[in-house]
Amino acid sequence: MTRILIADDHAMFADGIASILEAETSLEVVGRCLDGPSTLEFLKNNEVDIVLLDVNLPGMSGIDVCKDISANHKSTKVLAISMFNEESFVTEILNNGAMGYILKNTGREELLKAINTILGGQSYFSEDVTQTIMKGLMKSRTASKQTQKPLPKISRREKEVLQLIVKEFTTQEIANELFISLKTVESHRSNLLAKLNARNSAGLVRIAMENKLIES
Amino acid sequence: MTRILIADDHAMFADGIASILEAETSLEVVGRCLDGPSTLEFLKNNEVDIVLLDVNLPGMSGIDVCKDISANHKSTKVLAISMFNEESFVTEILNNGAMGYILKNTGREELLKAINTILGGQSYFSEDVTQTIMKGLMKSRTASKQTQKPLPKISRREKEVLQLIVKEFTTQEIANELFISLKTVESHRSNLLAKLNARNSAGLVRIAMENKLIES
DNA sequence: TTGGTTTTAAGGGATTACCCCGAATTTTTT
DNA sequence: AAAAAATTCGGGGTAATCCCTTAAAACCAA
Structure with a gap:
C-alpha cells in the first residue's frame, strides 16, 4: 500500500486528486496539508511514500x-504539481x-502514471513541461554561444598551463610539472592574460570555468 | 522549395530518407554526401536550407x-540523426x-514533422531522446548535490570580498570599494583561504564558481 | 551579561604574480 | 621555402598576494 500526502492550499483541487487516488486500491491518501509548515510537521509524525506538492504554496514556498x-x-x-509551466x-x-x-490540467491516467513511475525510482515530467525545459536549454545554449564567442585561440601549451592554474598550482609548480623553466610559464601566463583580457589569475580561472576550458 | 542535404555514410539509409522526402513536393534533396569533408565542400558551392547529418560519420566526426x-x-x-540514443x-x-x-528508427511522419519544426525555427527532439536528456539532467543534479555539500559558513563580509576577487579586483581595489582598510581585506582573504581550503586566489575563484557563490 | 562570531585593523616578512624588454628554437601553416 | 605562430628562456623590477600574530570594537545569542 502506497501512502500519499497531498500538499495543496486549494481544497477543491486536493479533493479532486483524492477522489482519483481513492479509486485505486493500491494507493492510500494518508493526509492533506494546506501549507508548508503543516506538511513538514505531518511528515515528522507519519511515514509517507510520496508527496504531491503544490509548487506555489502560500507562505512557505513549495521549493x-x-x-x-x-x-x-x-x-x-x-511529485511537484503546479498551475504554471514556467x-x-x-x-x-x-x-x-x-x-x-x-501540471494541474493533468488527467487521471497521467497522474497515476506519474505516481507509479516515481515510485519505481524513475523521474516523470508532463509532455508540456518537457518541451519547456528543452526550449530553455536551447535558448541558454544559443544565448551563451553568442555572448562568450569572442575567445581567442588558446594554444595547447597555454591550455595546459591554464588548467594547472585552475588547480591552484603556483608558477614554480607548473614549471616542475611540465618540465619547463619558470620563465616559460610566466610567458604563458602573460600571453593568457593578454589573450583572455584578464587582469590576474582570478580572471583566468573565471574565464576558464565560464568557457569550460578545464580538462578537455 | 526547401533544399535538403543528406550527410550519411550508409547508402541504404540515405536512400530511404531520400525516397521519403521526394514524395513531398515542397522538399528537394539537392545532394548526398558520404563523409564530413565532402559535406562541407558541398555547402561551399550550394545553398542548402537544412542538413540531415549523421552524428557518427567516418573520419571527420559529425560534431x-x-x-x-x-x-x-x-x-x-x-538536424542530427543517429543510431544511438546516447x-x-x-x-x-x-x-x-x-x-x-x-533516431534512425524514426518513422516517416516524425521525420517530416522534425524537418518542418526546425525550418520554422523551433527545435525538435525525438521522444526517446528527450527522455534521455531529462534523465541525464536528473543524474547530474543529484550527483553534484552530494559532492559539493561540505562548504563551511562564509560570513557576509567575506562573501562580498570573495565576489570582488572573482571580479578581478585587487586587494587595494576591494578596500576602496568597501571603504575598509587594506589590511582588513587581507584578513578576509586569509580567512577565506583557510575556510575554503584553498591555496591562492585561483582556488578561491574556482570554489566560488563551483558553489555559485557569485552575486546572490 | 557573558561568551562566541564577525568585522575591523595592523606589522613584518616571505613568497608569488605581473610587467617590460629581448631572443632563440621549434612547430605549424601557407 | 617562407611566413606565422607557438614554445622556450633569460634579466630586472614593481606590485600583489600570502603567512603569522595580535587585538580592539561591534554584534548577536544564550
Whole structure:
C-alpha cells in the first residue's frame, strides 16, 4: 500500500486528486496539508511514500518544503504539481529533490502514471513541461554561444598551463610539472592574460570555468 | 522549395530518407554526401536550407561538421540523426549548433514533422531522446548535490570580498570599494583561504564558481 | 551579561604574480 | 621555402598576494 500526502492550499483541487487516488486500491491518501509548515510537521509524525506538492504554496514556498523533505526524509519522494509551466519553477524544484513535475490540467491516467513511475525510482515530467525545459536549454545554449564567442585561440601549451592554474598550482609548480623553466610559464601566463583580457589569475580561472576550458 | 542535404555514410539509409522526402513536393534533396569533408565542400558551392547529418560519420566526426556549418553557414540548419540514443552524443552536437536530434528508427511522419519544426525555427527532439536528456539532467543534479555539500559558513563580509576577487579586483581595489582598510581585506582573504581550503586566489575563484557563490 | 562570531585593523616578512624588454628554437601553416 | 605562430628562456623590477600574530570594537545569542 502506497501512502500519499497531498500538499495543496486549494481544497477543491486536493479533493479532486483524492477522489482519483481513492479509486485505486493500491494507493492510500494518508493526509492533506494546506501549507508548508503543516506538511513538514505531518511528515515528522507519519511515514509517507510520496508527496504531491503544490509548487506555489502560500507562505512557505513549495521549493523550500521540497528541500526540507529531500534533506530529512530521504525515502519520501516528491511529485511537484503546479498551475504554471514556467521553466524557472521547474528547474528550481527539480534542483531541490523533486522527482517529477506535472501540471494541474493533468488527467487521471497521467497522474497515476506519474505516481507509479516515481515510485519505481524513475523521474516523470508532463509532455508540456518537457518541451519547456528543452526550449530553455536551447535558448541558454544559443544565448551563451553568442555572448562568450569572442575567445581567442588558446594554444595547447597555454591550455595546459591554464588548467594547472585552475588547480591552484603556483608558477614554480607548473614549471616542475611540465618540465619547463619558470620563465616559460610566466610567458604563458602573460600571453593568457593578454589573450583572455584578464587582469590576474582570478580572471583566468573565471574565464576558464565560464568557457569550460578545464580538462578537455 | 526547401533544399535538403543528406550527410550519411550508409547508402541504404540515405536512400530511404531520400525516397521519403521526394514524395513531398515542397522538399528537394539537392545532394548526398558520404563523409564530413565532402559535406562541407558541398555547402561551399550550394545553398542548402537544412542538413540531415549523421552524428557518427567516418573520419571527420559529425560534431565537427556541425560546428563548421553553424560557424560558416548561419542560415543552414542542422538536424542530427543517429543510431544511438546516447546522452553524450545528444548534448555534444546540440552544443555545436544542431537544432534537433532524432533516431534512425524514426518513422516517416516524425521525420517530416522534425524537418518542418526546425525550418520554422523551433527545435525538435525525438521522444526517446528527450527522455534521455531529462534523465541525464536528473543524474547530474543529484550527483553534484552530494559532492559539493561540505562548504563551511562564509560570513557576509567575506562573501562580498570573495565576489570582488572573482571580479578581478585587487586587494587595494576591494578596500576602496568597501571603504575598509587594506589590511582588513587581507584578513578576509586569509580567512577565506583557510575556510575554503584553498591555496591562492585561483582556488578561491574556482570554489566560488563551483558553489555559485557569485552575486546572490 | 557573558561568551562566541564577525568585522575591523595592523606589522613584518616571505613568497608569488605581473610587467617590460629581448631572443632563440621549434612547430605549424601557407 | 617562407611566413606565422607557438614554445622556450633569460634579466630586472614593481606590485600583489600570502603567512603569522595580535587585538580592539561591534554584534548577536544564550
